[in-house]
Amino acid sequence: DGGITQSPKYLFRKEGQNVTLSCEQNLNHDAMYWYRQDPGQGLRLIYYSQIVNDFQKGDIAEGYSVSREKKESFPLTVTSAQKNPTAFYLCASSSGQGARETQYFGPGTRLLVL
Amino acid sequence: KQEVTQIPAALSVPEGENLVLNCSFTDSAIYNLQWFRQDPGKGLTSLLLIQSSQREQTSGRLNASLDKSSGRSTLYIAASQPGDSATYLCAVTRGSQGNLIFGKGTKLSVKP
Numbered sequence: 001d002g003g004i005t006q007s008p009k010y011l012f013r014k015e016g017q018n019v020t021l022s023c024e025q026n027l028n029h030d031a032m033y034w035y036r037q038d039p040g041q042g043l044r045l046i047y048y049s050q051i052v053n054d055f056q057k058g059d060i061a062e063g064y065s066v067s068r069e070k071k072e073s074f075p076l077t078v079t080s081a082q083k084n085p086t087a088f089y090l091c092a093s094s095s096g097q098g099a100r101e102t103q104y105f106g107p108g109t110r111l112l113v114l
Numbered sequence: 115k116q117e118v119t120q121i122p123a124a125l126s127v128p129e130g131e132n133l134v135l136n137c138s139f140t141d142s143a144i145y146n147l148q149w150f151r152q153d154p155g156k157g158l159t160s161l162l163l164i165q166s167s168q169r170e171q172t173s174g175r176l177n178a179s180l181d182k183s184s185g186r187s188t189l190y191i192a193a194s195q196p197g198d199s200a201t202y203l204c205a206v207t208r209g210s211q212g213n214l215i216f217g218k219g220t221k222l223s224v225k226p
Binding site for chain 1: 118145146148150155156157158159160163165203205211212213214215216217218219
């Protein structure tokens with residue numbers, strides 16, 4: 001059953017703590033994306049990756065980091081430098097044709113600050 | 115800077131009604147436009163993708179149109195059902211790498 005999985009569903013962060021959100025896909029897609037969604041707001045792009053071992057900053061990359069060591073995995077780390085991390089985080093992927101293809105989304109991770 | 119606006123922000127209709135959701139964008143240089151559905155607390159489900167060279171796409175009771183020159187798209191839902199209740203998001207593709215710019219969505223409620 002192909003798709004995108006994100007874990008955990010809920011994540012709690014303490015002050016000064018780094019946390020990592022997992023995103024895995026078995027669609028054999030080359031491109032992967034991370035978005036942040038705040039209440040009443042549209043999704044905003046954090047980071048994206050077109051191929052393994054390469055990634056670029058999106059519109060709101062400050063306080064976040066990513067890695068792309070495997071084609072199927074694109075984890076997002078929310079660092080202590082991100083002062084307002086509470087949000088719904090969505091991972092997406094698309095085939096290697098970039099702009100022409102549909103993006104498929106995972107179920108999301110909700111990050112809350114203790 | 116590309117901006118995407120969706121009107122109305124919320125819409126409530128009785129079951130069976132046909133309805134139109136609107137999306138506008140400020141820069142007509144887009145690769146494509148996508149409509150998504152989001153249920154509360156869930157991820158996004160792709161509904162329709164319209165390439166920049168196309169005028170419309172249809173899937174079942176859904177029909178989306180695109181007018182690049184005027185910077186507008188509409189999503190038409192025929193014979194609405196309570197199961198259509200969700201937030202509908204419009205997004206345009208910026209650049210060749212597929213980065214999406216989203217509107218804030220229209221929250222649709224279909225009453226039985």
